[in-house]
Amino acid sequence: MSASMPQKRYYRQRAHSNPMADHTFDYPVCPEEMDWSQLYPHFFSPMDERHDRDPDKGKHGVEFADVGCGYGGLLVELSRLFPEKLILGLEIRVKVSDYVQDRIKSLRAAEPGHYQNIACLRSNAMKYLPNFFTKGQGMVYTMTDVEEVHLWMVKHFTEHPLFCQVAEEDLVNDIIISRLGTCTEEGKKVQRNGGKNFLAVFRRVEDECK
Incomplete structure (x- = not known):
């Protein structure tokens, strides 16, 4: 089955959105109230059925979150690398999140059975991340081409007790690292312009830090 991919030129908008401005978002009151079947129907039955189609599918919930996912390049790349892991993109810009959602629909239609593990939500991660994810989930990968932003993030993460x-x-064999600066639109732009991406990875102290 063939499906035409959405064209970015119809979804363009400003590169940044003020996260402190008034926005209207839909979000659950807590992670347990989130109906993931709307985003991952291949992995979950609707909440009112109160059980998964397959007890092994989706049992760990969303394991990757791309905060500020842009046009979804990393989501698509991770979908191929981790087909059984649920991956969520969070994007605050309306048109950009619309593009990613339409892109995923087109990919699913073009390749039945694939890309069922990725989804995109329009949300403000600064405010609503705890509404979607339980306490203590995951590692944090940060990447930016702005050194001042990189230093700011490193400072605050290293000063944080958690x-x-x-x-x-210890990141040499991490297959995600090489994808971070190459598969996204911003990453490709940095490469074309001869810029540099600054990477830092952090782990919660409950896990072993090597």
Whole structure:
């Protein structure tokens, strides 16, 4: 089955959106109230049926979150790498999140059975991340081409009592690292312009920091 991909030129808008401005979002009161079947119908039955189609599918919930997912390049890349992991993109810009949602629909239609594990929500991660994810989930990967922003993030994560930075030598075999700066629109732009991406990875202190 063929499906035409959405064209970015119809979804363009300003590169940034003020997260402190008034926005209207739909979000659950807590992670347990989130109906993931709307985003991942292949993995979940609707909440009113109160059970999964397959007890193994989706049992760990969303394991990857791309905050500020842009046009969804990383989501698509991770979908291929981790087909059984649920991956969620969060994007505050209306047109951009619309594009990613339409892109995923087109990919699913073009390749039945694939890309069922990725989804995109329009949301403000600064405010509503705890509404979707339970306490203590996951590692944090940060990447930016602005060194000042990179230093600011490193400073605040290292000063936070719940996080420690993962040493570079322990990331050599991390297959996600090489994708972060190459598969997104912004990452490709940095490469074309001869810029540099700054990476840092952090782990919660409950997990072992190497």
